[in-house]
Amino acid sequence: MATEDKTPLREAAPSASGRTPETQDRSKVARNRIIAGVVIAVVVIVAIFLLTRGDGIIGTITGDKPPVGKVNFHLKGTEFVATQPEGDVQAQKDTAKATADAVKTQLDTLFEKAYVDPGSWGDTGEIGDLFTDGAKGQLKDDIATITLGDNAGDTYDSVDPGKNSAKVRTLTDKDGNALRAAADISFTGLAKHKDGTYSAITVTGTFFFVKDGDTWRIEGYSLDRKEKPAKAPVPKGSSSPSAVAS
């Protein structure tokens, strides 16, 4: 019959070895299966690695990153500094409290953008509105202190804000109008590096604020940033602190 006379193409092909075509075919299939298996194994291992490290490739592609930590400065103290004798003490106290609240909001925003949110690390444009024009001009020079740093994304994966505090002093006139404010701050954060290590970041110093319409802007600052290696945070559920500087 015609079908029985047909020779399969593989069988018809000239054999390079002395093996029979049937044996060669089985050998090729087996070899291909081994290669495919190895490649698949490599792909799976690499994929697992990429998917589980840091934000993960899926997170990177979809933009589905872990939520950015919130900075919340705790007001350690608020006080007024009178510039005129015999003023209205209660009005000045009230002003000092309201000013401290407003300044705290600015500090929260500044450190969240400058240190905690990877999307704005090292971007002085993101924080420029918090500063007066004069101070804004200085930001580039002080980027490694005012922010996590230029190209911080090359070094850090994330910064988890720790305990942050501020003491706010407000210069007042005798009627209780706020003239200036100074915030002595202490910011701490646990930074996770690209290489999996951690460091404890602290920023301390003073910000000077001036009122511009309804907004308090930073007109001056004197800051120190320090950073030292830290231990990895203890997994959630533990009663230990999240990180301890080593």
Add this chain to the structure above:
Amino acid sequence: MTRRFVAVLLVLAAWLAGTVAGSLGSSPAAASSPGIAIGKAHTAEYTPSLTGSKPVVILAVGSGARPGDDVLHSLSDSLHLIFLNPDQHAGTIVGIPRDSWVDIPGHGSDKINSALAVGGPDLMVQTIEARFGVHIDYWAITTFWGFKGMLDQIGGLTVNVPFRMYDPTYSGVDLQAGVQTLNGEQALAMARDRHSLLAGDFGRQENGGRLILAALTQFQKEFNGDAGSLFNWIGAGMTRINTSLTVDDVMLLAYTATAQPVSKLRNIVLPGSSQTIGGLSAVALNTAAVSQIFNDVTPDGIMSKKNVPPSPTANQP
């Protein structure tokens, strides 16, 4: 089909492997990226400051008013012109003997300290501007009790008292020479004393300049340790000083003062001699020397070394 599948897998594997290698390899390099040095402290300081080569001139007056007197219309006890050149971070403190005999515009000739009593700060400014050909930008006047309270509020003033000062009768000063922290009362006594000084009022004006420089030194030291302390100084000063300066002016001056090297400020006193003029014990200023001083200091606020007059207390034992 199988070969294509294998090829695709190999390419994918190579891409993934490359990605992994790339990401692993980036960490050590990134750790040393410029601007971030772990373990190294970074500092940042910025405050607005005065700018320009034209000097800012402030008249600082210590009023001799007693409690209940009109502070702005009393005899002045000490007079200092403070010149600051913002661009060069340099300046001059010029002490004016309070008994200097001058023309007081619209009021004939008299001791310069009477200008405040007769016409308040405006006439005092007018008198000095007319006599010395200088433009005064601001004036600030304090009192004995204001000066004392100010220094007590900042926790005293560290001063290098240049020589033994002892005057139990008038100023009450009793200080050994050397670096020490003076409370408000002691600093006031040092500022007021002229009876224990060979150079009398000339020496007193020079000590006034010394106290200003000591205050600037301490202000900077405290600011460098705690920048927020600036407000304490402003509060201590502004509640006890009558001034033409606004809070914005004071802030700008204070910020500027944080970076003003004390060593680049000269403390001089206008030279002259004590004489009896119009039946009064007064100071006849050395007209030639005074002209030379103001010709030198007025344009830029900086005094040339060659024009610096001798210290009135140079021979004080």
